[in-house]
Amino acid sequence: MKVDLKGRTALVTGAAAGIGRAIALALAENGAVIAVNDISPKGQDTCASIAAAGGQARFFRGNVGDAAKVNEMVHAVEQQLSPIDILVNNAGVNTGKNRHPVHEFEDEEWRRILGIDLDGVFYCSRVVSAGMVKRRRGTIVNIGSVLGLVPIRLQCAFAAAKAGMLHFTRSHALEVGPYGVRVNAVAPGSILTEGTKSLFYNEEARRLSESLISHIPLGRPGETSDIANAVLYLASDGAAYVTGHVLVVDGGWTAGFAREW
Numbered sequence: 001m002k003v004d005l006k007g008r009t010a011l012v013t014g015a016a017a018g019i020g021r022a023i024a025l026a027l028a029e030n031g032a033v034i035a036v037n038d039i040s041p042k043g044q045d046t047c048a049s050i051a052a053a054g055g056q057a058r059f060f061r062g063n064v065g066d067a068a069k070v071n072e073m074v075h076a077v078e079q080q081l082s083p084i085d086i087l088v089n090n091a092g093v094n095t096g097k098n099r100h101p102v103h104e105f106e107d108e109e110w111r112r113i114l115g116i117d118l119d120g121v122f123y124c125s126r127v128v129s130a131g132m133v134k135r136r137r138g139t140i141v142n143i144g145s146v147l148g149l150v151p152i153r154l155q156c157a158f159a160a161a162k163a164g165m166l167h168f169t170r171s172h173a174l175e176v177g178p179y180g181v182r183v184n185a186v187a188p189g190s191i192l193t194e195g196t197k198s199l200f201y202n203e204e205a206r207r208l209s210e211s212l213i214s215h216i217p218l219g220r221p222g223e224t225s226d227i228a229n230a231v232l233y234l235a236s237d238g239a240a241y242v243t244g245h246v247l248v249v250d251g252g253w254t255a256g257f258a259r260e261w
């Protein structure tokens with residue numbers, strides 16, 4: 001997919017791996033200068049891949065769940081690169097294999113997930129949109145999940161955080177629209193990444209992945225590029241009249257009940 005992002009600076013959180021890495025590469029390929037954020041030092045590898053493809057990127061390591069660090073990071077990006085035109089709130093965590101029902105869910109795990117998936121989005125959006133409002137330009141794309149629309153069992157913290165962030169997206173859009181700033185979200189379905197491959201898209205967990213895929217009308221998991229394409233659209237001027245929207249990219253998962261009955 002091709003859009004024109006020349007002259008724009010984009011901050012992508014959680015861009016060392018998976019969907020965030022694909023988004024950073026796609027934005028760079030379309031002309032944006034990228035501030036790659038991640039808590040992992042592997043964010044440097046994303047910068048190297050962007051440079052190898054002829055793009056421009058710099059790594060800003062940090063935890064999006066730490067408000068003071070987020071403020072410092074955004075200041076550093078704006079000093080070292082330029083004011084941020086595009087913010088992609090992608091960093092996120094879930095329980096992995098450590099799944100529990102609500103009545104057994106621990107405080108620490110609840111706080112860890114909410115602290116990154118919801119608080120992190122708020123911290124980054126707050127400081128970045130303050131500058132966007134002053135400049136009267138900018139766009140934010142939050143990476144939610146279909147589980148924020150239709151929950152599944154044993155992922156209460158993730159589902160609650162993603163539902164919260166989708167509504168946060170709409171509420172933020174209402175506030176900054178008058179300043180020419182747009183805020184949207186993408187809600188991915190099940191996407192192939194190193195993480196999901198090790199959790200269930202592998203031979204050992206075949207029954208689990210087949211059961212999941214039976215809920216998806218298109219009959220397959222999505223690719224990271226499917227999400228990157230949605231972000232490219234929302235971040236581009238082609239979406240100039242789109243704000244407060246949740247773009248679902250899920251192969252039809254949430255369209256309805258996909259199985260025979």
Ligand SMILES: NC(=O)c1ccc[n+]([C@@H]2O[C@H](COP(=O)([O-])OP(=O)(O)OC[C@H]3O[C@@H](n4cnc5c(N)ncnc54)[C@H](O)[C@@H]3O)[C@@H](O)[C@H]2O)c1
Pocket residue numbers: 013014015016017018019020037038039040062063064065090091092093116120143144145146187188189190191192193194195196
């Ligand atoms: N993969 C899927 O099927 C899927 C489905 C729905 C939604 N999502 C959402 O997409 C986003 C990316 O998911 P992914 O599958 O690529 O995950 P991933 O685990 O492959 O990558 C997430 C990245 O975020 C980084 N990160 C974690 N905590 C951080 C923090 N506190 N500060 C900064 N960086 C941090 C990690 O180091 C990692 O590089 C997440 O918000 C996730 O909830 C993914």
